Amino acid sequence: xxxxxxxxxxxxxxxxxxxxxxxxxxxxxxxxxxxxxxxxxxxxxxxxxxxxxxxxxxxxxxxxxx
Numbered sequence: 414x415x416x417x418x419x420x421x422x423x424x425x426x427x428x429x430x431x432x433x434x435x436x437x438x439x440x441x442x443x444x445x446x447x448x449x450x451x452x453x454x455x456x457x458x459x460x461x462x463x464x465x466x467x468x469x470x471x472x473x474x475x476x477x478x479x
Contacts, residue, residue, distance in 0.1 A: 414466045425464060432459040434470065446473040 414427050418434075425434060431454055435442050447454045448471040454462050464470070 414464070416464055416467065417469045419471055423470075429464050430460050431462040431464060431470070434464065435459065435472070438472070440472065440474065444475045446475075447471070448473075 414425050414429075416423050416425055425437075429437075431447055431449060432442065435445065435447070442456060442459065447459060449462060449464075450469050
């Protein structure tokens with residue numbers, strides 16, 4: 414299935430969750446904000462949120478600095 418990830422095409426397995434996407438990208442789920450089709454998805458809903466063809470996902474990563 415094809416989704417749009419941070420404004421770029423991205424291919425995923427059918428029936429993948431938002432959490433699966435984060436794992437595949439090797440991102441720490443505690444350090445990101447996820448948006449699906451202009452809606453913020455809370456951390457506790459990522460595993461149950463199944464992606465569909467043409468979904469638009471934005472991932473914002475927090476970075477520390479000093």
